[in-house]
Amino acid sequence: xxxxxxxxxxxxxxxxEQERLSQASFIRKFRKNEILHNGSQDCTGLVLVLSGQLRxxxxxxxxxxxxMYRLFERDLCLFSASCIIHSIQFDMTVSAEKxxxxxxxxxxxxxxxMEVSAPLANYTNEVMASRFSDVMWLIDQILWKSFDKRLAxxxxxxxxxxxxxxxxxxxxAIGNHLGNPREVVTRMLKYFVNENLISLSRGTIEIxxxxxxxxxxxx
Numbered sequence: 001x002x003x004x005x006x007x008x009x010x011x012x013x014x015x016x017e018q019e020r021l022s023q024a025s026f027i028r029k030f031r032k033n034e035i036l037h038n039g040s041q042d043c044t045g046l047v048l049v050l051s052g053q054l055r056x057x058x059x060x061x062x063x064x065x066x067x068m069y070r071l072f073e074r075d076l077c078l079f080s081a082s083c084i085i086h087s088i089q090f091d092m093t094v095s096a097e098k099x100x101x102x103x104x105x106x107x108x109x110x111x112x113x114m115e116v117s118a119p120l121a122n123y124t125n126e127v128m129a130s131r132f133s134d135v136m137w138l139i140d141q142i143l144w145k146s147f148d149k150r151l152a153x154x155x156x157x158x159x160x161x162x163x164x165x166x167x168x169x170x171x172x173a174i175g176n177h178l179g180n181p182r183e184v185v186t187r188m189l190k191y192f193v194n195e196n197l198i199s200l201s202r203g204t205i206e207i208x209x210x211x212x213x214x215x216x217x218x219x
Contacts, residue, residue: 024109052100066179
């Protein structure tokens, strides 16, 4: 199977352009927590997710992380090819949140096709606009939503992703996703426990009242 067909406009490319991308691309596997791309100086190439789950995040000068968005099957990561997307002026790190298999599309090959193919150029711009929309949504959340609302929304999102009411995630990992210290996360989780919304055990959060979390999150 040619996984490049996951790119919606692939069939609209000329045969020579399809062959250029197909011959250059290769599959790689990454273990959970392994880094795929590290900062704007690392021009990894474009990453097309075949299976698993990736996390795109940024790190402050103090070493605090915050998740910008996640990538799932058939998602394309452009931030890992910052050397060809000159509008990217900030560092992003991409890691495997779960064991993942991806198709690596070298930057040079993708750029050479994008420069002559209007369908691929338009698609790239659409993906970029969508990712920046995700980032702007995150900024809006940080600026205008209280932490209890953000945490409740995160727990609900995790339930949907993992398809379970029992989440195996540490307070530190939640803090890294939301950009808050572990101590802040722990205090708010204890508040949720007191409200009988969740229960806690080592490395595990059990959701007891989904409706209550939805009410806090405003969903």
